Amino acid sequence: MVAKVSVTDLHKSYGDNEVLKGINLAVEANEVVVMIGPSGSGKSTFLRTLNKLEEPTTGSIAIDGIDLTAKDTNLNKVRENIGMVFQHFNLFPHLTVLENITLAPIELGKLSKAEAQELGLKLLDRVGLADKATAKPTQLSGGQKQRVAIARALAMQPSIMLFDEPTSALDPEMVGEVLKVMRDLAEDGMTMIVVTHEMGFAKQVADRVVFFADGYIREEGTPEQVFNNPQDPRAQDFLNKVLNV
C-alpha cells in the first residue's frame, strides 16, 4: 500500500541557515502523527512544506502518490485535499463564520451555494458552534475561532489535516474545546499531522510521536515508547523539562 504522505530526504534552507537537514517520514492513512520538539527545531517549517506554503530546497514530498515537487503538479488541486489549521486561526475577518466555511467550496466549484451552506451548518454543528453562523470572527473567542477554522478546513472534505500549533495562541481554558474537536476527528479516522506542545493530547490521541530537534527527526515511535523510554539524549532532556513541571 502506498503511504498517504511520504517524505524523502527533505532539506530546507533560508539563505545559509538550514532548518530542515534531511527529513524522512511516511504517514499511513487514518494515522495520527504528533510532532513535538523545542522551538526552532523545524517542526512547523516541515509541516508547512507538506502543502508547499514553504518551498523545500531539495528532497521529495508525495501526497497520495502525487509528487508535490514535480513541476507539472497542480498545487491547488493537491491543497484542496489537505486541510490546514494555523496557530493564529487566520479566519477571514470580512466574512461571516458561515461564509468563511463556504468560500472555498463555492469558489472552487465543489458545491453549489445551497449545498455548501448545508455542509457548513453541519460542520458548525459538529464543532459545537451552530448558533454562530452569522457572527463575524471578531465576535468569537479564541477557542471558537479555532473551531471555525477547523470547520473551514473540513469544508473542502480533505483526506489529510495539518495542525500547526492549534492551541498555542489560546487562553488555557479554551484549549480543551479545540482538542476535543481534534480528538473526535481522529476517532472518525482522519489522517492527521499535528505540531503541538500539548503532551496530554499526544499521549492520548497519537498513533505515533515524532521528536524534532535541530532540523532532524531525533526520535520516533508510539507515545509509550517516546514518552516513557526515549533513546535520544535531546529527547530525554526535552521531555524531562516539559513533563516534570
Next chain:
Amino acid sequence: MMKKHTWLKASWLMVTMLLGLIVFNTTTAHADTKEPHYVITTDTTFAPFEFQGQNGKYVGIDMDMLSAIAKKEHFTYKLVPIAFNSGAQGVLSGQFDAIIAGMTITPERQQVYDFGTPYYKTGIIAAVSPKSGITDLNQLRGKTVALKTGTGSAQYAVSIQKKYGFKVTYFNDSNTMYNAVALGNAAAAFEDDPVMKYAIKNGVKLKIITQPANGGEYGFAVKKGQNKELLAKFNAGYAAIKKDGTYDKIVAKYLGSNEAKFSGDAKENNSIIGLLKQNKNQFISGMIKTLQLTIFGIVFATIFGVLIGVLAVVPNKFAHGFSSTVIYIFRGLPLLVLAFFIYIGLPSLTGTKIPAIAAGLITLTLNEGAYIAAFVAGGLKHVDAGQMEAARSLGLPYWKAMRKVIMPQGIKLMIPSFVNQFIITLKDTSILSAIGIIELTQTGTVIISRNMQGFRVWFIVAMMYLIIITLLTFLAKWADKKFASK
C-alpha cells in the same frame, strides 16, 4: 465561468467607451467636410488681437481675420487658445498646424518658422503704475520688470536689461503681467504697443513711459517647411481681404471700441452676482470640464493604480521592479512637467497629435495613478500574511485568493486614502490649464483678462471648487458607509 469575469469585462468596457468618447469628441468636428481642416493655436489673452467675447467665443483682429480668410480660401480649422509660449512650441512639435497670436516676426523665429505676409506693424513699449512715479527706463535700475514668456517684447527687454540694470520675472499671459505691475509686485511691463494701449484704454491702470521701439510686424506662422498649402492659402486670403476692405473694417472695429462692447456690460463687473450672471455659460462649461477631467481622471487613475499596486505584492520580482519603477517615475515627476511632456514633448518625437483633453487625462492617470498604486500596495501589504496562507491552503488559486480575501480587506484600509486622492485629483486638474484646457481655473484667468475683476472672479472660482469638493466628499462618505456595512 461567466460570473468570474463580469467585473473585469465591465471595467474594460468602461475604459474603451471612455476612450472612444474622447477620440470621438475630437474628430467629429471635421468628419463631415471635405475642405482641408487645420488645428490653429492662439494666445489666451492678447486683446485686441485675441480675447474671449460673449459666450466664451474668441474674437479680435487675429480671430476675425482668420475666419474671413478661411471662408475665402475654403478651409476649416479648430482653434486652440493656449498660453503663447506653449502654443509656439506646440507648432514646432506638430501639435498645431499654425499659430496666429500677434506673433512678431524676428530673425530667430524665422529659423524655425515660416511666416505669412506681415499683417500688422507694431513696436514695443514699457508701462509702469501711475503711482510709482517712474517716468523713464533709467529709474528701473535694481527693480523687477514683468515680461511675458517667449514673446518678442521679453526678448527686447532682456536685450536692454544690462543698460538699465533691472531684474526680470516672467508671466504666461499679458493680464497677470499687467496686474503684477498695477499691484506693485513689479515695477514695469514690456508689451507690444497696440496690445498695451488697448488694455489701458479698457481700464488697466498703467502709464506708458516709452515710445514704440524695435518696430516689428506680426505674422501668421507654421513650422518651417511644413503646411505650405495652409501658408499659401493664408497669404492669398490676406491679400484678398486687404484688397476688398474687410481687413481695414476688422481693425477699425476693434481699435474703435472698448472690449466691453464684445464681452458684455462692464456695469455687471461690480458685483459677484452680476459677474456670475454675465459669465454664467463660461463658468458652467469650465466647471463641466473640471468635473469631466476629475471623474474620468479618477476612474482611469484608479484602474491604473490598482493594477500597478497589485503588481507590487504578487510574488514575482519582475512585477515588483516594474511596479516600483512606474511609481517612482510618475510620482516623482511634477504634474506640470508630465503634462507638457505628454502634450508637447511626445508629439514632437512621434509626430502624432494628442488632443489636450486626452493628454490631460493621461497625465492625471499616470500621476494620480502612481499615488494610488503606492497606497494600494501599502494597503495590500498590510493585510496579514496568514490570510493569503489560509486562502491558498484551502486550494484557492493566487488571484482568486487576492480578489476574494486580500483585496476586500485591503480596500477597506485604503478608503481614506482614496477619498484624499480624489480631492487632490480635483485640485490637480487646475494645473492642466497650462496645456490650454479651459477648465475652471483657466476660465477664471480668461474672464479676468477681460474684466480685470481679480478678487471677485477668483472668489467665485474658489467657491466653485469648494462646492465640488463638498459634493465629492459627501459621495465618498456615502460610498464608505455602503462599503463598511457590507
